[in-house]
Amino acid sequence: MPVRRQHRLSEASLPGYLAQCGLIEPGEPVSVEALGDGNINWVRRFRTASGSRVVKQARPALERFPEYRAPTDRIAYEARYTEVAARFDHEGICPQILFFDPDECVLVLEDLGDAERLDAALARGADVSRAAASIAAFLGRVHSGTRGVDLAARFANDEMRRLHGDHIFRLPYRPNDFPLSPALARRAREIQADAKLVAQIDAVYARYLEPHGALVHGDVQAANVMIASTGPKLLDAEIAHVGDPAFDVGQLLAHLLLPAIARGQPAPGQRVAEVAWIAYLSAAGSSGAESFAAAAVHAGIELMRRTLGAARVPAVERDDAGQAVVDAGLRLVQNPPTSPRQL
Ligand SMILES: Nc1ncnc2c1ncn2[C@@H]1O[C@H](COP(=O)(O)OP(=O)(O)O)[C@@H](O)[C@H]1O
Numbered sequence: 001m002p003v004r005r006q007h008r009l010s011e012a013s014l015p016g017y018l019a020q021c022g023l024i025e026p027g028e029p030v031s032v033e034a035l036g037d038g039n040i041n042w043v044r045r046f047r048t049a050s051g052s053r054v055v056k057q058a059r060p061a062l063e064r065f066p067e068y069r070a071p072t073d074r075i076a077y078e079a080r081y082t083e084v085a086a087r088f089d090h091e092g093i094c095p096q097i098l099f100f101d102p103d104e105c106v107l108v109l110e111d112l113g114d115a116e117r118l119d120a121a122l123a124r125g126a127d128v129s130r131a132a133a134s135i136a137a138f139l140g141r142v143h144s145g146t147r148g149v150d151l152a153a154r155f156a157n158d159e160m161r162r163l164h165g166d167h168i169f170r171l172p173y174r175p176n177d178f179p180l181s182p183a184l185a186r187r188a189r190e191i192q193a194d195a196k197l198v199a200q201i202d203a204v205y206a207r208y209l210e211p212h213g214a215l216v217h218g219d220v221q222a223a224n225v226m227i228a229s230t231g232p233k234l235l236d237a238e239i240a241h242v243g244d245p246a247f248d249v250g251q252l253l254a255h256l257l258l259p260a261i262a263r264g265q266p267a268p269g270q271r272v273a274e275v276a277w278i279a280y281l282s283a284a285g286s287s288g289a290e291s292f293a294a295a296a297v298h299a300g301i302e303l304m305r306r307t308l309g310a311a312r313v314p315a316v317e318r319d320d321a322g323q324a325v326v327d328a329g330l331r332l333v334q335n336p337p338t339s340p341r342q343l
């Protein structure tokens, strides 16, 4: 079958496209604004007299790193995650999808405005307990409600799952040319030489790739959470898959812990992680709950890759911050606590 080329939307072509899809009237005035960091997808806000909405187009080459390519059907998995999760989404955690075009790989979403992102709130030391608890409880409901449900064929998002998995579990533990300071590069080499640790992380990766467990969002990082006036929102489910629920929870815990560890004052991070874990457990019910230790191992792996991997976070720019985050990550992986009290 011939592959039809995608029409790449641009600021100039967007109004025509929206009119063709019946989303605006032909000739209706529309203005277009940049939005977000422009890392992976083409994301813009558009405004008409009747209000604003957000448009997201998935393209073969990533926006900021065009040398990296990713399958464009990732946007269909994002739409499908929102659809399946809707049953468990009493609080409106997923932004509403107003329109989906599978041919052009376009989603039109409700506009959450310029709500603060969770990473920004954490960076300024804000108390994010309520937002963290709501996101954790949502994940708990989705995990327990989809556990053992036969969704794997609908979420055969294998390429995205593996691309992302390689960056988390593999590349930081193999020789690489990530731009690290000399001290952190030395630390990375020490870790890569620890055969027992690398084997342990390889085993966690193998479990991550197994298509059973529950419906997993797959990218619960602080940059994908917005704290809107109507409550927290979890964006960007383009890596959704059926797999290990501990992965989602562990990623959330890692992002709650990281800025406080990097500042050298871990206590507030530990408190919010505990709040999130309690909310997750009570929403999931005992049958749906992951063990804290399994989530802690994932949290540890995420802390290390955000310091030693390609997607470093700004909080670890200084070496002392980076070393503290790696220390904490190693401890979680090698000696995982069984309760958040032991974090
Ligand atoms: N519905 C929305 N309302 C307001 N801002 C949004 C919305 N969706 C995305 N954004 C902004 O755009 C950024 C990128 O969107 P996201 O869905 O995470 O795509 P990407 O895969 O490119 O990271 C977000 O971090 C957020 O700042």
Ligand SMILES: [Mg+2]
Pocket: 223, 224, 235, 236
């Ligand atoms: Mg994102």
